[in-house]
Amino acid sequence: MLSDDEMAKILQAGRIGAEARELGASLVRPGASAREICEEVENLIIKRGARPAFPCNFSVNEVAAHYTPGIDDDIRVPEKAVVKVDVGASVDGYLSDTAVTVAIGSPELERLASSAREALEAAARIMTSNVRIYDIGKAIETTIKSMGFRPVKNLTGHTIARYTLHAGDSIPNYADRSTFYRRLGPGTMVAVEPFSTTGRGLVIDGPKAYIYSATGRMPRGLSEEALELYKFIVQHYSTLPFALRWLQAEWGRQGLERAVAELIRAKALYKYPILIEASGSPVAQFEHTFLILKDRTVITTLKAGP
Ligand code: MN
Ligand code: MN
Numbered sequence: 001m002l003s004d005d006e007m008a009k010i011l012q013a014g015r016i017g018a019e020a021r022e023l024g025a026s027l028v029r030p031g032a033s034a035r036e037i038c039e040e041v042e043n044l045i046i047k048r049g050a051r052p053a054f055p056c057n058f059s060v061n062e063v064a065a066h067y068t069p070g071i072d073d074d075i076r077v078p079e080k081a082v083v084k085v086d087v088g089a090s091v092d093g094y095l096s097d098t099a100v101t102v103a104i105g106s107p108e109l110e111r112l113a114s115s116a117r118e119a120l121e122a123a124a125r126i127m128t129s130n131v132r133i134y135d136i137g138k139a140i141e142t143t144i145k146s147m148g149f150r151p152v153k154n155l156t157g158h159t160i161a162r163y164t165l166h167a168g169d170s171i172p173n174y175a176d177r178s179t180f181y182r183r184l185g186p187g188t189m190v191a192v193e194p195f196s197t198t199g200r201g202l203v204i205d206g207p208k209a210y211i212y213s214a215t216g217r218m219p220r221g222l223s224e225e226a227l228e229l230y231k232f233i234v235q236h237y238s239t240l241p242f243a244l245r246w247l248q249a250e251w252g253r254q255g256l257e258r259a260v261a262e263l264i265r266a267k268a269l270y271k272y273p274i275l276i277e278a279s280g281s282p283v284a285q286f287e288h289t290f291l292i293l294k295d296r297t298v299i300t301t302l303k304a305g306p
Pocket of ligand 2: 097157158191193287
């Protein structure tokens with residue numbers, strides 16, 4: 001059972017996430033800088049009294065997920081694009097996770113975006129207590145295929161717990177037989193995130209990573225510099241994902257990349273490589289966070305504002 005205080009924090013994280021998502025989407029236009037949009041979105045979350053649950057993801061066209069501007073790296077929105085803005089807020093560790101796709105410059109890309117949005121709506125209609133994970137994936141796959149696209153099979157939704165974005169169960173975007181007997185009971189927080197593509201429907205790791213998180217394993221035998229950085233990371237971000245550019249802003253550039261590399265070798269940090277559609281085709285995504293209760297389901301990220 002959730003206390004009133006927990007419920008209030010969950011709903012607040014959802015509303016702030018939704019507001020950040022809408023702000024990000026409103027700023028997408030050809031030539032816009034991902035860095036400027038992500039910083040505005042993250043600053044809004046902080047201004048509302050929350051923390052980003054993870055760096056603002058701003059993934060364009062065949063980049064399906066996990067792009068955020070790096071220390072030196074930035075991108076600009078092309079004339080023809082599907083732009084995924086994926087954001088979330090943390091209120092005392094209670095999280096939201098939500099995404100929108102903005103399609104510009106092409107009716108076909110608009111249709112692709114609609115397929116992911118309609119798939120999320122189809123899933124939302126069956127998100128009641130004890131829903132089968134298999135049925136969620138089936139609703140998503142059926143909707144996307146009926147519009148002539150493919151779901152991305154190796155990207156999934158996920159259950160959420162306090163300070164934990166991926167709390168154990170994955171929610172596939174297709175009718176995955178291995179999830180047939182798995183149900184989501186009352187009290188479950190879960191992010192559902194259909195990804196659709198004109199391509200193969202698989203993502204592969206790209207060469208770069210700009211997002212990291214602490215694994216929670218205390219590393220041994222670190223250099224003094226890496227140990228200091230590790231303490232800073234755990235204190236500021238706990239085990240939630242963070243961006244290299246955040247570290248640079250707060251820690252400085254000196255020795256940063258070397259210390260991060262050492263922490264990855266010591267398995268103190270995970271890295272999240274940019275995920276790219278295997279055939280180089282555009283990808284669309286929509287996402288909401290759901291709180292499943294005994295007698296109703298709340299979409300915490302449905303609406304922005306009070
Ligand atoms: Mn997300
Ligand atoms: Mn998610």
